[in-house]
Amino acid sequence: MIKRRLSKHQLARISQNQRRELGQDGADSADAQTSLEKCNGRIISHYGQHVDVESLITEDEGRIIRCTQRSNLPRLVTGDLVVWSDDGADRGVVLALGQRRNFFGRPSPEGQFKAMAANIDIVLVVFASSPTPHVSLIDRYLVAIEQQHLTAVLVLNKLDLLNQEELIKLDYMLSPYGEIGYPVYKVSAEDGRGMNKLEQALANQTTILVGQSGVGKSSLLNKLSSGKHANVAPLSETWDRGTHTTTTSSLYHMPEFDLIDSPGIREFGLGHIDGQQVFEGFIEFRPFAGSCKFRDCSHRQEPGCAIQAALEAGQIGVERVDSYFRIIDSLNE
Numbered sequence: 347m348i349k350r351r352l353s354k355h356q357l358a359r360i361s362q363n364q365r366r367e368l369g370q371d372g373a374d375s376a377d378a379q380t381s382l383e384k385c386n387g388r389i390i391s392h393y394g395q396h397v398d399v400e401s402l403i404t405e406d407e408g409r410i411i412r413c414t415q416r417s418n419l420p421r422l423v424t425g426d427l428v429v430w431s432d433d434g435a436d437r438g439v440v441l442a443l444g445q446r447r448n449f450f451g452r453p454s455p456e457g458q459f460k461a462m463a464a465n466i467d468i469v470l471v472v473f474a475s476s477p478t479p480h481v482s483l484i485d486r487y488l489v490a491i492e493q494q495h496l497t498a499v500l501v502l503n504k505l506d507l508l509n510q511e512e513l514i515k516l517d518y519m520l521s522p523y524g525e526i527g528y529p530v531y532k533v534s535a536e537d538g539r540g541m542n543k544l545e546q547a548l549a550n551q552t553t554i555l556v557g558q559s560g561v562g563k564s565s566l567l568n569k570l571s572s573g574k575h576a577n578v579a580p581l582s583e584t585w586d587r588g589t590h591t592t593t594t595s596s597l598y599h600m601p602e603f604d605l606i607d608s609p610g611i612r613e614f615g616l617g618h619i620d621g622q623q624v625f626e627g628f629i630e631f632r633p634f635a636g637s638c639k640f641r642d643c644s645h646r647q648e649p650g651c652a653i654q655a656a657l658e659a660g661q662i663g664v665e666r667v668d669s670y671f672r673i674i675d676s677l678n679e
C-alpha cells in the first residue's frame with residue numbers, strides 16, 4: 347500500500363488544529379487566551395452548543411449562567427476558567443479562555459484528540475468486578491495520565507459484590523500497581539466501605555472520575571458528597587456493560603474537594619500518543635530508559651536490552667511488559 351504523504355502546508359494545518367483544540371494556539375487565538383486574573387467564571391458543564399458557567403464574581407459567586415461561546419475560542423471544557431459577560435437576561439457569552447494549567451482527554455473514534463476537562467489534579471481511574479476490568483484499559487489510562495503529568499489514583503469499586511475468591515483474583519491483578527507506586531483504593535459506593543480513606547486522598551484537589559460505563563463513577567460521586575447529584579442507572583441486563591448514563595463531564599463542589607463526573611467509555615484509544623510516550627507512561631520502565639545497547643531497541647529480543655534484563659531480574663513485572671507490547675502493537679493497527 348502506498349502511503350500518501352502530507353504536504354508541509356497540510357501538516358502545519360493539522361498541527362494548528364490540534365493546538366487550537368487544546369487551547370494552546372499562540373497565533374490565531376491570542377486574543378482568546380487571557381491571564382487568569384481576568385477570569386470571572388468556570389465552566390462546570392458542556393453541552394453541544396452551550397456551556398454552563400459558574401460565576402466567580404464576588405457579588406454573585408456560584409450563580410450558573412448558560413452561555414454560548416465566541417467563535418474564535420477553542421472548544422471549551424469542564425474546568426476551564428473563562429471571561430464571560432451577561433446579556434442581562436440570564437444568558438451569557440464566553441469571551442475568552444484563561445490559560446489551561448493542564449487537561450485530560452482522549453481521541454474521538456475518528457482519532458481526533460478531545461479534551462474532556464481542564465485544570466485538574468487527580469485522575470481517578472474507577473473499575474469494578476462488573477463490568478469486567480481489563481488491565482490493558484487501566485494501562486492505557488495510566489499512559490494518557492502520565493503524558494499529561496497528572497496524578498493517577500486507582501479505585502476498585504463494588505467491593506460489596508466480591509466473594510473471597512474474586513477478591514483474591516482482583517488483588518493479584520492490582521498488586522503490580524501498588525508496587526510501582528500508584529495508590530489503589532478498594533471501596534463500595536453501595537455500603538460506603540473504604541470511602542474515608544479515599545476522601546482523604548482527594549482533599550483540596552480537583553479530581554476527574556473516569557472509567558468504563560457502569561463501574562459506578564456517578565454512584566461514587568454521590569456517596570462522596572452524601573447527596574444525589576448525578577444520575578445512576580443499572581447495567582444492561584443482557585451485557586456486562588453500563589448504559590452510558592452520564593453523557594457530559596460536570597463539575598461538582600464538595601466541602602473538601604471538587605469532583606468531575608465524566609461519561610463512561612467502552613475503549614480508550616491512544617491515537618494521540620506515540621511509542622516513546624507509551625514507554626514513558628510505564629513509570630517503572632523509566633530508570634532503564636536509554637540503557638539498551640541499541641538506541642532504537644524495540645525491547646523485544648535485541649541483545650543488551652535493559653528492559654528484558656530488568657524483566658529477568660524481577661525488577662519489572664511480566665504482566666506490565668506484555669501490556670506494553672499490546673499497546674505498542676495497537677498503535678500500528
Ligand SMILES: Nc1nc2c(ncn2[C@@H]2O[C@H](COP(=O)(O)OP(=O)(O)OP(=O)(O)O)[C@@H](O)[C@H]2O)c(=O)[nH]1
Binds near residue numbers: 536558
Ligand atoms: N453493588 C454495588 N453496585 C454499585 C456500586 N456502585 C455502583 N453500583 C451500581 O452500578 C450501576 C452503575 O452505576 P453508575 O454510577 O451509573 O455508573 P457510571 O460509572 O457512572 O456509568 P456511566 O455514567 O454510564 O459511565 C448502578 O446500578 C449502581 O447502583 C457499588 O459499590 N456496589
Ligand SMILES: [Mg+2]
Binds near residue numbers: 563564565
Ligand atoms: Mg455516570
Ligand SMILES: [Zn+2]
Binds near residue numbers: 643644646648651654
Ligand atoms: Zn530494549
